[in-house]
Amino acid sequence: VENHVVGAPCGVMDQMTSACGEANKLLAMVCQPAEVLGLVDIPDHIRFWGIDSGIKHSVGGADYKSVRVGAFMGREVIRSIALSFFSQSSSANGVAHDEPEEDCVKLFEAEGSLDYLCNLSPHRYEALYGKMLPESMFGDAFLEKYANHHDPVTVIDKTRNYGVRAAARHPIYENFRVQAFKALLTSATSDDQLTSLGELLYQCHYSYSACGLGSDGTDRLVQLIQEVQHVKASKSAEGTLYGAKITGGGSGGTVCVIGRNSLRSSEKILEIQRRYKAATGYLPIIFEGSSPGAGKFGYLRIRRRIPSHQT
Structure with missing residues (x-):
């Protein structure tokens, strides 16, 4: 729909x-x-907050659409490069790669029909494709060389210059970061665990911003989180807040924050709320934890009550 x-x-x-x-x-x-x-x-010692930046975003907006187009362009370029490698590997008696020849050929063949960018591992991207992807590309130049970006819900504007490399790189590394985050979340409790989880959120945030989907408000909130984090490091042995990232479609919206589940952490969140209002004039709404979806919560039926004299 x-x-x-x-x-x-x-x-x-x-x-x-x-x-x-x-x-x-x-x-x-x-x-x-x-x-x-x-x-x-979510482990008992970890808590998540959402802080609303007050900036409305829309996944139907130009920024989101152009980044999606850029990502699909990047996938098409990677496919083309992989098929070129596959053709060379199939016709030659060997290629200069660490993998055995047969396995290397199979990898190129699979990457030549790559369905989702996140299924390409970061090390393969860096070793073979990253440096060959253009930083950006005009729509007409892409269509002339590749004909189609094979996305059923966007159309390439021939006159527009699309960012390709950052948009393609983001889902490749984001998938790795999500898997690492999940593994860390279930690992042994330690300060290193929280620090690493927070760092992954920061990396997500800056990768999204590099695509062009950041905003002044969400960047300001993430900066405030960092200021609180680094000030605490010099004054207290126990950390409170550890990381933050923009969420959803970007270009505004809510920032997700991870921290220690403690009263002091909640106090720091309220401090950030006050500082954001002082800087922007907007008092952000704060969300805590996670809540049940419709499958667990069910739904509420709202019925209009008809006065008895009308029946």
Whole structure:
């Protein structure tokens, strides 16, 4: 409906979370196109907050659309490079790679029909494709060389210059970061665990911003989190807040924060709320924890009460 009726080129992450989420858990999913992998308990010593930047975003906006187009362009370029490598490997008596020849050929063949960018591992991207991807590309130049970006819900503007490398790189590394985050969340409790989880959120945030999907408000909130984090490091042995990232479609919206589940952490969140209002004039709404989706919560039926004298 959103893709073809509303015209918003979004995925299904928000819809799946709203339907399948559970309280005090994170939802693991793969959007290929929509598969729930399970739920991950949020450890008792960890807490998540959402801080609203007050900046409205829209996945139907020009920024989101252009970044999606850039990502699909990047996938098409990677496919083309992989098929070129596959052709060379198939016709030659060997290629200069660490893998055995047969396995190397199979990898190129699979990458030549890559369905989702996140299925390409970061090390393969860096070793073979990253430096060959253009930083950006005009729509007409792309169409002349590749004919189609094979995205059913966006159209390439021939006159527009699309960012390609950052948009393609983001899902490749984001998938790795999500897997690392899930593994760390279930690891032994330690300061290193929290620091690493927070660092992954920061990396997510700056990768999204590099695509062009950041905003002044969300960047300001993330900066405030960092200021609180680094000030505490010099004054207290126990940390409070450890990381933050922009969420959803970007270009505004809410920032997700991870921290220690403690009263002091909540006090720091309120301090950030006050400082953001002082800087922007907007008092952000704060969300805490996770809540049940429609599958657990159910729904409320709102019925109009008709006065008895009208019956």
